Amino acid sequence: MAIYLGFDLGTQGLAAIAIEVEGERRRVVFQRSLDFDAEFPRYGTDHGVLPREDPLVAESSPLLWAEALDRMMGLIATEGGFDLARVRAVAGSAQQHGSVYLNHTAGGTLAGLDPGQPLEAQLHGIFTRKASPIWMDSSTAKQCAEITRALGGAEAVARLTGSRAFERFTGPQIRKFEQYDPAAYRRTTTIHLASSYLASLLAGRRAPIEPGDGAGMTLMDLARKAWAPAALAATAPDLAQKLPPLVASDTVVGSLSPYWVRRYGFPEAAVVAWSGDNPCSLIGTGLVAEGAIAISLGTSDTLFGPMEVPRTDPSLAGSVFGSPTGAYMGLVCFKNGSLARERVRDAHRMDWPAFSRALRETKPGNGGALMLPWFEPEITPDVPHAGVRRFGLDAGDGPANVRAVVEAQMMALANHARWMGVSVRELRATGGAAANREILQVMADVFGAPVRQLKVGNSACLGAALRAWHADELAQGRKPAWPDVVAGFVEPEEPAIRPAPDRAALYDEMREVYAAAEAHALGKGPHPGEALAQFRSRFGTLR
Numbered sequence: 001m002a003i004y005l006g007f008d009l010g011t012q013g014l015a016a017i018a019i020e021v022e023g024e025r026r027r028v029v030f031q032r033s034l035d036f037d038a039e040f041p042r043y044g045t046d047h048g049v050l051p052r053e054d055p056l057v058a059e060s061s062p063l064l065w066a067e068a069l070d071r072m073m074g075l076i077a078t079e080g081g082f083d084l085a086r087v088r089a090v091a092g093s094a095q096q097h098g099s100v101y102l103n104h105t106a107g108g109t110l111a112g113l114d115p116g117q118p119l120e121a122q123l124h125g126i127f128t129r130k131a132s133p134i135w136m137d138s139s140t141a142k143q144c145a146e147i148t149r150a151l152g153g154a155e156a157v158a159r160l161t162g163s164r165a166f167e168r169f170t171g172p173q174i175r176k177f178e179q180y181d182p183a184a185y186r187r188t189t190t191i192h193l194a195s196s197y198l199a200s201l202l203a204g205r206r207a208p209i210e211p212g213d214g215a216g217m218t219l220m221d222l223a224r225k226a227w228a229p230a231a232l233a234a235t236a237p238d239l240a241q242k243l244p245p246l247v248a249s250d251t252v253v254g255s256l257s258p259y260w261v262r263r264y265g266f267p268e269a270a271v272v273a274w275s276g277d278n279p280c281s282l283i284g285t286g287l288v289a290e291g292a293i294a295i296s297l298g299t300s301d302t303l304f305g306p307m308e309v310p311r312t313d314p315s316l317a318g319s320v321f322g323s324p325t326g327a328y329m330g331l332v333c334f335k336n337g338s339l340a341r342e343r344v345r346d347a348h349r350m351d352w353p354a355f356s357r358a359l360r361e362t363k364p365g366n367g368g369a370l371m372l373p374w375f376e377p378e379i380t381p382d383v384p385h386a387g388v389r390r391f392g393l394d395a396g397d398g399p400a401n402v403r404a405v406v407e408a409q410m411m412a413l414a415n416h417a418r419w420m421g422v423s424v425r426e427l428r429a430t431g432g433a434a435a436n437r438e439i440l441q442v443m444a445d446v447f448g449a450p451v452r453q454l455k456v457g458n459s460a461c462l463g464a465a466l467r468a469w470h471a472d473e474l475a476q477g478r479k480p481a482w483p484d485v486v487a488g489f490v491e492p493e494e495p496a497i498r499p500a501p502d503r504a505a506l507y508d509e510m511r512e513v514y515a516a517a518e519a520h521a522l523g524k525g526p527h528p529g530e531a532l533a534q535f536r537s538r539f540g541t542l543r
């Protein structure tokens with residue numbers, strides 16, 4: 001019976017899953033994750049991020065990622081509990097936008113890895129840049145402005161690439177690298193995404209990029225799913241030679257290289273193009289047709305849903321990426337996700353059970369107390385400098401701050417997803433914090449829709465494994481339909497978490513107040529004092 005492997009390079013760790021498939025029989029046979037800070041302390045990461053002086057800079061280590069992949073392959077071989085010869089194909093998901101810079105020796109090194117030595121020890125000479133900028137970086141405002149100007153304005157960039165130029169996107173990051181270290185840029189022969197870098201390590205050769213992750217670079221023509229010459233020219237010299245080719249998401253890019261075969265006993269299984277964590281999560285939550293959305297509460301909070309044809313966000317807050325199905329997906333991303341919830345939890349010396357208790361013991365609407373949870377610079381909306389704002393909220397009141405941060409996050413998700421034009425009948429929740437039913441209750445109440453947890457919590461990792469299976473079927477000349485591929489794996493847990501009907505009016509009004517508070521903080525509207533007073537007079541007694 002065939003086994004398919006999926007990996008997920010998250011911000012804070014690497015996860016893997018193995019699924020077994022034969023006919024109607026489908027099951028998860030292995031699941032494991034490795035936390036970067038705990039398992040690889042010598043890199044000195046904090047939540048997977050290297051220490052940095054500038055709060056706008058966020059980087060991680062491509063050597064750490066390689067070491068984690070090597071360790072995980074070893075664990076699958078020793079603890080997987082299945083005959084490795086059954087592994088037919090491997091695919092992966094990776095945090096989006098992060099980039100890896102390689103020199104001319106990389107090809108030879110990857111093709112000739114010595115199975116007697118650890119992977120990481122053999123890679124030190126292949127990089128032109130030791131650290132990889134990751135999605136949490138917001139240090140490229142200048143480069144975004146330059147690229148935007150060269151391409152004729154933010155709307156033009158969004159029409160071409162699916163998104164305006166965001167600071168975390170790869171193109172602005174590449175431009176910054178070229179400006180700060182032109183000699184190292186010139187020595188760079190390949191610029192990978194985290195996804196194509198890890199696929200290259202597995203295949204022992206330069207792996208291509210696919211349109212799910214490629215759309216997060218400000219370099220891809222979204223409609224044509226090809227590199228956009230104007231965007232490349234606006235970004236850095238000679239970029240076309242340094243980027244891997246773009247291929248369809250279901251492309252087999254090679255097979256497991258001799259390193260993995262000899263070191264751990266894997267077969268020469270197919271390596272399928274890796275994609276971004278959000279495109280993979282779309283598959284792993286079962287969203288293969290338009291009309292439904294999912295929310296991932298990972299390190300970032302994201303909301304996403306499938307789209308048949310790309311419709312860009314007129315407010316330019318959202319993004320459109322390729323979907324692994326060949327269609328498209330809309331996405332809104334928030335930097336102040338799990339780490340903001342952790343900041344509130346830790347400030348009030350709580351653990352997750354105490355955090356949940358605080359949500360149970362406080363009332364919807366928080367008596368009109370409101371927070372703008374910008375512990376870090378925010379992506380949605382664009383908040384360049386961190387700064388938490390509180391309205392009628394005592395910073396020392398633990399339970400009220402817990403409710404305030406979660407209500408704020410859910411209202412921001414709901415407000416900034418309106419452009420997708422999806423009437424939300426049901427939400428699927430995934431990511432680390434989706435294990436928390438009290439957080440999901442606030443989600444259900446704010447959206448006024450039932451929320452379903454999924455049986456497999458890491459949907460990005462599951463989505464990667466399902467992509468491996470789908471591509472392997474295609475490679476054998478079959479035509480698997482996506483609904484059949486995801487069936488049996490993405491069924492939600494019962495029962496759903498239902499919204500309390502008496503909360504709909506409250507959150508409808510509170511979402512407007514929240515939008516006003518946000519606009520005010522961005523210098524685009526009056527102080528929300530009056531709106532808050534009205535809200536309190538109608539709902540404040542609920543405290």
Ligand code: ADP
Binds near residue numbers: 012433434
């Ligand atoms: P990534 O997006 O990096 O892959 P995960 O999806 O693994 O991250 O989510 C990790 C986060 O999940 C942690 O930072 C933690 O804050 C959060 N988390 C884990 N368990 C809980 C819980 N019970 N309640 C709330 N948050 C949780």
Ligand code: XUL
Binds near residue numbers: 135168302331
């Ligand atoms: C999406 C984004 C994050 C990362 C990390 O645009 O920046 O969701 O993919 O998970």
